[in-house]
Amino acid sequence: MTQAAVLDFLFSSPLIPRIPQELTENTSLQMIALATAAATAAVVGHAVYKKIRPYPSIPFHVPVPEEAQPGWKGGSILPNPSIQDPTRPGQIICYDPSTGRHLGTIRAHTKKDVDEALKRARKAQEKWCKTTFAQRKIVLQSLLDFILLNQKAICRVSARDTGKTMVDGKFGEILTICERIRWTLDYGEDALKDEYRDPGLLMFYKIAKIEYRPMGVAAALVSWNYPFHNTFGPLVTALFAGNACMIKASEQVAWSTTNYFSKIARACLEVCGHDPELVQFMIGFQDCGEAVVNSGVDGITFIGSPEVGRKVGAATAANLTPCVLELGGKDVVVVNKDVDLEAAVPVLMRGTFQNSGQNCIGVERIVIHESIHDKFIEMAGSRIKQLKQGPPLDEENMDCGSLTMSGRVEVLEAMIEDAVSKGATLVHGGKRFVHPQFPKGQFFTPTLITDLTPDMMLAQEEAFAPIMAVFKFSTLDQAISIANSSHYSLGSSVFSRNLKEGQYVMDQLRVGMSNLNDFGVNYLCQSLPFGGINMSGYGRFGGPEGIRGVCHQRSVTMDRWPRLIQTFLPPALQYPMGNVGDAIVITRDLINIIYNGWIGRTKAVFDIVKVLLVGSNEPEHL
Structure with a gap:
């Protein structure tokens, strides 16, 4: 929509104030009405046009x-993926976890690779940190437009490397990063503008502000569940703030990161006229991650397990x-009886x-009121039993893909067995799903288990799997106790x-984020x-x-x-001090002027004037 079209729309819009007809019969009033409408339209039109205009x-x-690519059937199936x-x-042996096919x-x-990459990133950042926000927005808008145009390819690459479905890719890979870029384009500059603060009465003659300056090279060690996002x-956050970025991607998604995602970032920078060495992608095992952490980068974001996080x-x-x-x-999700x-x-x-439950903010525990528990189990169980599971790029209409990490199935089966042995009721699933065509696929059957208690492994350990784990409660305080038991x-x-x-339940939960009547939307x-x-x-x-x-x-402070x-500084406070007693009186009175009541302030003003004129002639008291 052109700006002229926007203005034409606004002139006929109910947003524009109307002048009564009987008043507009007067020529002067007609001119005033026209000028008012034009001015209003110009202001509103500019705001709307600015909002809809892409960078x-x-x-x-x-x-x-x-x-x-669609129809690919290559790659030998590994005997033990x-x-x-x-x-x-x-x-790093790369394979499709939903089929076991070797990818490369x-x-x-x-x-050594990390150290060399850091040098290249630092050199590129020296120039990048001098770019304007407008230049950085071109990079982000170019990236956003590429994602929108190539979202199917991005999801297919992610699905091939992780076993997720295309729908899960759209939700977790595309939607989330598009919103991150959108927010950064619209509000990132405001967040990084100098922030002015009240200097206080004592420093009334000063300007006080905070400046946000790029740290240098920001590193991110990221998990495998959504390799693109x-x-x-x-990367988007680091670059917009003026940093270079070093990404240590999980070895679980080495193929997608190396063969597609890293190339997108570097190609975007290069076509926009910037050094692609601004972004460095490291792929490796534990020693590679340790090298990044100890390399001398200026900041680190780590997304992963608590065990590695502690290190x-x-x-x-x-x-x-x-x-x-x-x-x-x-x-946790607490479901009240009136839902x-x-x-x-x-x-x-x-x-x-x-994503087969492989989400850091996925629903791992459902704490539901006992009065609606049975109805919930009936409704959820009916749906879960109908879920279709298989390799998402080889079969159509899959609800659930595979697990990404090998060796997880045995761990999950042990968690289910522990819960059942302690009184839990397994309604459906709870074991490996062996696909008839791809028996090497890493599938775990969509599971429903109830009557759980906080002492069970499944209640305490992160499952990261397609398991609906249900607890019952009778009072809100009991629900809160269960929710906070992890x-x-x-x-x-x-x-x-x-x-x-x-709201009462939300206020009692010890968590970093919460939603009322929704799931995960704070992300x-x-x-x-x-x-x-x-x-x-x-x-x-x-x-x-x-x-x-x-x-x-x-x-920063400035005059x-x-x-x-x-x-x-009055002479009495200048080094060397001639009379320390005078200096003590002046500082005392200065404090009283700023912080004491009006009587104390008035007295302090007279005292300080007296000292400045004739001195206090008071000795220093030790």
């Missing part, structure tokens, strides 16, 4: 890997490197089985038609910071807090009226 964008192209082969150290073998990066989320936190503490840890969750299950069950199904404290939800009771509100407490980590990304978190905050008022 400048430069198109670019990145070839899609053959293995992600695993990313590591003991006979080939230093090599990639050399794992070493400490997890990579580009921290990262310890290393960054030793190096005094700023760090954000997002360590997963055991997210409309017809509306709630579909949302809880998506929250549980999205050491994980990332996200949460409360479903209740009684908003007072819903789609990119204006909000994302993160948890307790074993779910610390620090935040997302929102103004996240983009400022990859900056150095510098506090407000430099030609009129500057800091002046």
Whole structure:
């Protein structure tokens, strides 16, 4: 829509104030009416046009890997799919976890690779940090337009490397990163503008502000569950703040990162006229991650398990490197007795089985009122038994794909067995699903289990799997106790038609995020910071807090009226002090002038004038 079209629309819009007809019969009033309408239309039109106008964008192209193309049937099926082969150290074996097909073998990066990459990133950042926000917005808009044009290819590449469905890719890979870019384009500059603060009465003649300056090279060690979004989320934030970015992607998704996603980032920078060395992608095992953490980068974001997170936190503490840890969750949903299950069950199904349950804010625990428990189990169980599971790029209409990591099926079966042995009721699933055509696929049957208690493994350990785990409660305080029984404290939800009771439960939950009558939407509100407490980590990304978190905050004061008022020390306070007693009286009276009551302030003014004129002649009292 052109600006002229927008204005034409606004002139006929109810937004424009109307002048009564009887008044407009007068020529002068007609002119006033026209001028008023034109001025209003100009203001509103400019605001609307600015909002709908995209930022400048430069198109670019990145070839899609053959293995992600429709109809690809190549790649031998590995007899024992695993990313590591003991006979080939230093090599990452890439395969499709939903079929076991071999995708390729990639050399794992070493400490030497990390050190060299950091040097290249630092050199590129020296020029990038001098770019304007307008130049950075061109990069982000170009990236956004590429994603919108190539979202199918991105989802297919992600599905091939992780086993997720295309719908899960649209939700978790595309929608989330598009919203991150949109928010950054619209509000990132405002978040990084100098922030002015009240200097206080004592410093009334000063300007006080905070400047947000890029830290240098921001590193992100990201998880494998959403390889595209997890990579580009921290990358977008780091670049817009003026940093270079080093991404250490999981070895579980080495193929997609190396063959497509890293090429997108570098091609986007290059076509926009910037050094592609601004972004460095490292792929490797534990030694590679340790090398990144200890390399001397200026800030680190880690997304992963608590076990590895503790090591990262310890290393960054030793190096005094700023760090954000997002360590997963055991997210709870409390369902009150007054809930409309017809509306709630579909949302809880998506929250549980999205990406086969491999979500840091996925629904891991459902705590439901005993009065509606049986109805809920009946409704959810009926749906779960109908879920279709299989390799999403080889079969159509799949609800659930595979697990991404090998070896997880046995762990999950052990968790289910532990729960059943302690009194839980297994309604459906609870075991490996062997696909008739792809028996090497890493599938776990969509599961429904109820009558859980907080002492069970399934109640405490992060499952990261397609398991709907249900608890019962009779009172709200009992529900709160169950919800807070986990050491994980990332996200949460409360479903209740009684908003007072819903708010009461939310207020008692020890978590970093919460939603009332919804699931996970705080991650789609990119204006909000994302993160948890307790074993779910610390620090935040997302929102103004996240983009400022990859900056150095510098506090600055300046003279407000430099030609009129500057800091002046009276002679009694200047070194060497002739009479320390006078200096003590002056500082005492200065404090009283600022902070004492009006009587004390008035007395202090006279005292300080007296000292400045004739001195106090008071000795220093020790």
